Amino acid sequence: MLTSECVSLASSDVKYNNLPDSLKAKGEYQFLKKALSDAQHGIHQGVYIITPSGKFIKQVGWGWPTPDVDKINAQIEQSIKTYKGMSKSERLGNIRLTESDRSMPVEATITAPKSKSWLQLRNTTRSYAFPEMELFDIRHPAYVTVDKLWFSEQEKQQFVPSKITKGKREKIPAKALSRMLLNSHLITGRSAWWDEHIQHAEMDMEVISSKNDRVLIHYSGKCKLKANSKWCKESYTGALLGRAIWNPSSKKFTAFEWVSLGEHTIDKLLPNMHRGSNKSVRVASKLELDPQHKCEQGMPPASWPERYSREMQAAVK
Amino acid sequence: MKYLFYNLILASTLQAAPLAAPLMDSPPAQLNWKTYNDVANHASQLPSEELYFKVDWKNSVLDAQSEAYQKDKPIVMILFFGDHRSNC
Numbered sequence: 001m002l003t004s005e006c007v008s009l010a011s012s013d014v015k016y017n018n019l020p021d022s023l024k025a026k027g028e029y030q031f032l033k034k035a036l037s038d039a040q041h042g043i044h045q046g047v048y049i050i051t052p053s054g055k056f057i058k059q060v061g062w063g064w065p066t067p068d069v070d071k072i073n074a075q076i077e078q079s080i081k082t083y084k085g086m087s088k089s090e091r092l093g094n095i096r097l098t099e100s101d102r103s104m105p106v107e108a109t110i111t112a113p114k115s116k117s118w119l120q121l122r123n124t125t126r127s128y129a130f131p132e133m134e135l136f137d138i139r140h141p142a143y144v145t146v147d148k149l150w151f152s153e154q155e156k157q158q159f160v161p162s163k164i165t166k167g168k169r170e171k172i173p174a175k176a177l178s179r180m181l182l183n184s185h186l187i188t189g190r191s192a193w194w195d196e197h198i199q200h201a202e203m204d205m206e207v208i209s210s211k212n213d214r215v216l217i218h219y220s221g222k223c224k225l226k227a228n229s230k231w232c233k234e235s236y237t238g239a240l241l242g243r244a245i246w247n248p249s250s251k252k253f254t255a256f257e258w259v260s261l262g263e264h265t266i267d268k269l270l271p272n273m274h275r276g277s278n279k280s281v282r283v284a285s286k287l288e289l290d291p292q293h294k295c296e297q298g299m300p301p302a303s304w305p306e307r308y309s310r311e312m313q314a315a316v317k
Numbered sequence: 318m319k320y321l322f323y324n325l326i327l328a329s330t331l332q333a334a335p336l337a338a339p340l341m342d343s344p345p346a347q348l349n350w351k352t353y354n355d356v357a358n359h360a361s362q363l364p365s366e367e368l369y370f371k372v373d374w375k376n377s378v379l380d381a382q383s384e385a386y387q388k389d390k391p392i393v394m395i396l397f398f399g400d401h402r403s404n405c
Contacts, residue, residue, distance in 0.1 A: 010375075050394060091391075286360035
């Protein structure tokens with residue numbers, strides 16, 4: 001239904017509410033304000049169905065924190081039926097917002113430059129089931145975290161052995177792993193890690209086979225982070241394995257996958273993120289070549305530009 | 318919000334997809350080459366979670382209203398705080 005019978009919108013209520021008065025005076029904000037004037041809390045987090053004329057139909061949602069899919073589905077179906085039962089003037093009115101009505105500035109998209117041969121990874125992370133878990137908790141395994149991790153052309157060379165010979169084994173500099181560890185790619189959520197929180201990080205790579213332009217490389221590593229700052233009282237201990245195929249002629253990875261499994265402990269659970277008393281959760285993570293989904297275009301790593309070099313930052317501007 | 322988000326999409330695009338079926342009840346406790354694929358699968362998105370990519374999400378009310386007017390369709394509007402990749 002979202003694709004065939006509706007136009008779908010995902011945006012931030014906070015950003016709309018924080019617009020300066022000059023932008024709130026424009027048509028887009030005024031349309032939203034009017035459309036949600038019949039909603040319980042006005043412009044506020046939630047799911048709403050409205051008409052292009054700016055008429056409020058329904059606020060959708062059933063069950064918290066465990067939504068009832070069938071009831072939500074029925075609410076949407078009913079709302080579409082209500083819409084179709086309206087007269088054309090009720091549905092469309094005479095408002096058609098144009099560029100001059102725009103209140104919310106168009107956000108600049110950040111895309112890795114096509115001209116540079118960066119290693120662009122897509123990252124998914126999911127916790128294991130744990131005692132006392134509730135859906136409110138961001139660590140619940142019903143949730144998967146999605147992120148991106150980029151390495152420049154020069155940086156990606158750190159993941160290729162200096163000599164392509166079967167059995168050749170080399171260490172990857174621990175520093176090459178910092179961005180992945182400190183930008184929270186191996187855990188769910190994001191934590192305020194700093195360099196000194198990495199207590200141990202090591203990774204080896206080995207050439208397993210080399211045939212024509214297909215060099216199979218295996219990776220194995222371990223890491224340990226521990227923080228006790230005002231903003232982060234957490235630790236993570238994990239192992240990582242991976243495999244990649246390197247093409248020496250094109251100097252590109254044609255396949256790349258790293259998988260990690262570790263124990264993430266949060267000493268100070270937060271009431272707006274966690275439930276229960278369980279502090280330690282096992283968490284799995286996967287990093288692979290970014291398939292470049294259309295709807296993720298322009299979406300940089302969540303921590304961008306933290307811990308990315310000035311050269312990389314300059315390249316995307 | 319994330320769970321509601323997924324379920325809204327799930328409810329609306331593929332009513333029969335089970336939310337958690339592909340997840341193993343007891344994924345491996347250790348990571349080694351024998352367990353590698355199972356750990357990787359646990360960390361991967363489920364087919365139901367990938368439905369997100371099938372929806373042509375608009376980022377602003379203006380863009381949604383303009384298209385909805387043109388196509389004579391209602392607007393399903395999700396208002397959220399923060400970044401869907403973070404702790405929303």
